[in-house]
Amino acid sequence: MKTKKILALAMSSLLALSLTVGCTNTSKEEPAAEGEKTYKVAYIARAQGDSFAAWLANAVKDEVAANYKDVQVDIFDGDSKNEVIASHIENAVTKKYDAILLQPFDSEAQVAPAMAAMDKGVKVITVNNRINDNDRAAAVDADPVDQAAKNAKLALEQVPQNGKVVVLMGPAGNMHSDKRREGWEKEFFAKRPDVKILDEQIANWNKDEAMRLMEDWIQTHGEIDAIISMNDNMCVGALEAAKAAGKTNILSYGVDGTAEACLAIKNGEMTSTTLQSAYELAEKAVKLTYDVMTGKVERDTIMVDCPLITKDNADEFIEIHKKAGNID
Structure with a gap:
């Protein structure tokens, strides 16, 4: 070792x-x-x-x-x-x-x-992200609770009655992952007691780990109505596994606003994300x-905004990625 x-x-x-x-x-x-x-x-x-x-x-x-x-x-x-x-x-x-x-x-x-x-x-x-118990280090961040809440409010209207969902978490101890989960709890799960969480696992922000988990979930549970992911990378990985299994009508929510996620939203493969x-x-x-x-x-904490990205406005954010060279 x-x-x-x-x-x-x-x-x-x-x-x-x-x-x-x-x-x-x-x-x-x-x-x-x-x-x-x-x-x-x-x-x-x-x-x-x-x-x-x-x-x-x-x-x-x-x-x-x-x-x-x-x-x-x-x-x-x-x-x-x-x-x-x-x-x-x-x-x-x-x-x-x-x-x-x-x-x-x-x-x-x-x-x-x-x-x-x-x-x-x-x-x-x-x-x-920030470090815990700290009043010394300066920081630039976005509000992870708000990032999740904007997706969760949309999901309230979209996830069907008695819906079955899976949850993908970031690394254990990561404040952004934990706080995003809090946002989902407050704005979605607490308001939709009919929804069943089939499973909730850590995928460490990693696409491949999320893909493997989704493959297992499909084998175990069959029908899944929504993927609730604490970031885009895991969400896209889970969607790739679902697509390979012939399941293309699953709702899916992420955070980050990556180029890959914005394209997936435009193409109708992913439901929404929030930009950081x-x-x-x-x-x-x-x-x-x-x-x-x-x-x-000496020290400051600066927060950035986190707008919701859906199919209605995905083109706006795709254009930003194109200008930056992230999309050809």
């Missing part, structure tokens, strides 16, 4: 190195004048294999390259492992980064390494990181 952990950390470090090669500041603006400080930022993504996390990491890289000539950002892959993320945080301290911009995977597990980094003088800013724009998160998170590093602010 110890050998496997060492190998996993080694592989993650190699991946981080390969990502770093292409992710330092490549702004076309003039470089910082000689003698001026160049700020070093370590961006730690929860998992580059997660479509939203990859979207956000790319948006952070692009935002720095376009607008911050005196900032170097290096991107590291957390690989959905708390020990890997902790190692990246420790390495950022050792290598004297000015700031860590962290996309937390586990809101509790990242508290100790983040606080240790701050104790050693490295600024920590979180984006697209990686572009807006990146813009605000990089600016907040810069303001904290330069002493303009």
Whole structure:
């Protein structure tokens, strides 16, 4: 077991190195004048294999390259492992980064390494999730309860009487997953006691895990009226399994507003999602990181909006993805 952990950390470090090669500041603006400080930022993504996390990491890289000539950002892959993320945080301290911009995977597990980094003088800013019991780290986020509630209110009208649903959760301990589930409980399950939850499982934001779960659920339960997912990636995975089984009339709800989800909604394959724009998160998170590093602010929490995306307005968000190069 110890050998496997060492190998996993080694592989993650190699991946981080390969990502770093292409992710330092490549702004076309003039470089910082000689003698001026160049700020070093370590961006730690929860998992580059997660479509939203990859979207956000790319948006952070692009935002720095376009607008911050005196900032170097290096991107590291957390690989959905708390020990890997902790190692990246420790390495950022050792290598004297000015700031860590962290996309937390586990809101509790990242508290100790983040606080240790701050104790050693490295600024920590979180984006697209926050860490628990913290009044020190600045943050840019969206309201996960509201993200779920907007979908849940739509589902109230759409899920049939005595409907049967399955629920896909993000990682254990992830605040966004837990709070989205709270939003569904308050706005849907508490108001629809007729609805039966066939099963509820953790799929770790992962499409493949969600696909395997959905395959099992179809085998076990047969008819399923709705997929209630805490993010788009899992929702799309479950829908792919349903499609392969010949079941194409299942309602499905996600969160993120990824390009893949927006296309699925336009094509009538997915019902709705709520947007948390990686572009807006990146813009605000990089600016907040810069303001904290330069002493303009000590700490702030900034929230972004989360509009509902349905077939009626999917084209608007597909166009945004096209302009950003996420859709050809």
